[in-house]
Amino acid sequence: MKFKAEITIMPLKELLDPQGKAVLHGLHNLGFSKIESVRIGKHIHIEVDADSKSSAEAQVEDACKKLLANPVMESYSYEIEELMNV
């Protein structure tokens, strides 16, 4: 079975997010004065072959920990769904 995982990786709330601050500044310069806060992270779409949803989840969790996210600076969350059209 194939599963897709939608992973969202965001900088931890306690940390400054210079990229977000720069974009917020840019938005204000463009006249978006009502936008008050911007934080920028990554979105990763993965397709994985696995026997079960829990096995897919274990692989995705492992991949996040080992490569995709830096736990010192980032938090991650994901949703896993079976791909029906394969």
Place this chain on the structure above:
Amino acid sequence: MKFKAEITIMPLKELLDPQGKAVLHGLHNLGFSKIESVRIGKHIHIEVDADSKSSAEAQVEDACKKLLANPVMESYSYEIEELMNV
């Protein structure tokens, strides 16, 4: 009222995603042989002050078009929710 928008910006399906390819290669090197595809985009969290959900939506749509996403290379989608604890 305050609203939060969760924006996901992904490279268009028709385009190569070199960052995703590099990460896929890295995952294979780490032994994740069952991961078949990786695409990497951005996730942006915005807080915006607006009178109504539709006004917040108009601002977010406009911000995506003018600054956040590059429509030649990226597609975007977003979800808007009222922030209750403010």
